[in-house]
Amino acid sequence: MAHYFASDVHLRAxxxxxxxxxxxxxxxxxxxxxxxxxxxxxxxxxxxxxxEDPLTGCPSxxxxxxxxxxxxxxxxxxGNHDEWLCPAYARELGAEILTEPQDLTIHGLRIRLVHGHRxxxxxxxxAGMESRGFFHLFGRLPGPVARGLDRLLTWKNQRGLLADEExxxxxxxxxxxxxxxxxxxxxxxxxxxxxxxxQCRPRLIVLGGWQCHSSYLCIDLSGASFHVDHERVDRPDPxxxxxxxx
Ligand SMILES: [Mn+2]
Numbered sequence: 018m019a020h021y022f023a024s025d026v027h028l029r030a031x032x033x034x035x036x037x038x039x040x041x042x043x044x045x046x047x048x049x050x051x052x053x054x055x056x057x058x059x060x061x062x063x064x065x066x067x068x069e070d071p072l073t074g075c076p077s078x079x080x081x082x083x084x085x086x087x088x089x090x091x092x093x094x095x096g097n098h099d100e101w102l103c104p105a106y107a108r109e110l111g112a113e114i115l116t117e118p119q120d121l122t123i124h125g126l127r128i129r130l131v132h133g134h135r136x137x138x139x140x141x142x143x144a145g146m147e148s149r150g151f152f153h154l155f156g157r158l159p160g161p162v163a164r165g166l167d168r169l170l171t172w173k174n175q176r177g178l179l180a181d182e183e184x185x186x187x188x189x190x191x192x193x194x195x196x197x198x199x200x201x202x203x204x205x206x207x208x209x210x211x212x213x214x215x216q217c218r219p220r221l222i223v224l225g226g227w228q229c230h231s232s233y234l235c236i237d238l239s240g241a242s243f244h245v246d247h248e249r250v251d252r253p254d255p256x257x258x259x260x261x262x263x
Contacts, residue, residue: 018047018049018050018051018237019050019051019235019236019237020050020051020052020053020123020235020236020237021046021050021051021052021053021233021234021235021236022052022053022055022130022204022224022233022234022235022236023039023042023052023053023054023055023224023227023232023233023234024054024055024056024057024096024132024206024207024224024225024226025055025056025057025096025206025207025209025224025225025226025227026039026054026057026058026059026077026226026227027057027059027060027098027226027227027228028058028059028060028063028075028077028078029059029060029062029063030063030074030075031062032228035227035228036075036076036077037076038227038231039077039080039227039231040076040077040079040080042231042233043077043080043081043084044080044084046084046089047089048084048087048088048089049088049089050089050090051089051090051092052081052084052089052090052091052092053092053093053094053115053130054091054092054093054094054112055094055096055130055131055132055204055205055206055224056094056095056096056097056098056099056132056133056134056206056207057096057097057098057099057132057206057207057226058077058093058096058099058102058106059078059098059099059102060098060099061097061098061099061146061152061155062163062167063075078109078110081110081112082109082110082111085110085111085112086111090113091110091111091112091113092112092113092114092115093106093110093112093113093114093115094114094115094116094117094119094130094131094132095114095117095132096132096134096206096207097132097134097139097143097146097147097207100147101149101152115130117130117131117132117135118130118131119131120199120200123236124236124237124238124240126201126202126236126240126241127199127200127201127202128200128201128202128203128204128236129196129199129200129202129203129204129219130204130205131192131205131206132205132206132207133185133189133205133206133207133208133223134147134207136185136188136189136192136205137188138184138185138187138188138189139185182208182209182210185207185208186208186212186223189203189205189208189221189223190214190217190221192205193205193217193219193221194217194219196219197218197219200219201218201219201220202219202220202222202241203219203220203221203222204222204224204234205221205222205223205224206223206224208223208225209225209226209228210223210225211223211224211225211230211232211243211245212225213243220241222234222241222243225245229247230245230246230247231244231245231246232244232245232246
């Protein structure tokens, strides 16, 4: 029995390799395991445009529902991409929805969980995209317009990616340091570059996105171990750069 944490899978129908890889990983969990998704399980594009019927055609969501049906424990925290999909996660997947910040103690290890987009590093225009109004508007746009907007946002995110990641990581490190009285381990998502800083107190782990690797945290009786697996990415998304935007 183990506790697993992953985030930023960014499931979307036009990236089936990522979907297959994550669903295979979920399929290897046992019914005695616990899984926490720390935000952005689904990408905004899918969340906005398939909100009423999220399970159809998505192997990863079906795998999560099956994991839950067999007795596995599933909890999901909202990210900036999928906040409006949380009622569907609860209804369709049987997931417990976690609010942030979330504090857990597992085998004596005190853990602070947040997705990371609300810690103060994101740009104001991105915060505007998290509103329910924008979500519904995007969901009603004609397909070609939505895809064009999606490509524009991806391009804009990629342009400033390294600086953006560094800005977030500075904020994350300060946040983790401020949690030292309440946590031994601070686990954050949103930034897609996986980071583990075991020398820090508390230890900071950025779970990393699933665009071009599989990464997750496992906590069991032997402690906390962070896994980043590049080898299972047999066919990376052709559009993915070393790390993709959050
Ligand atoms: Mn995010």
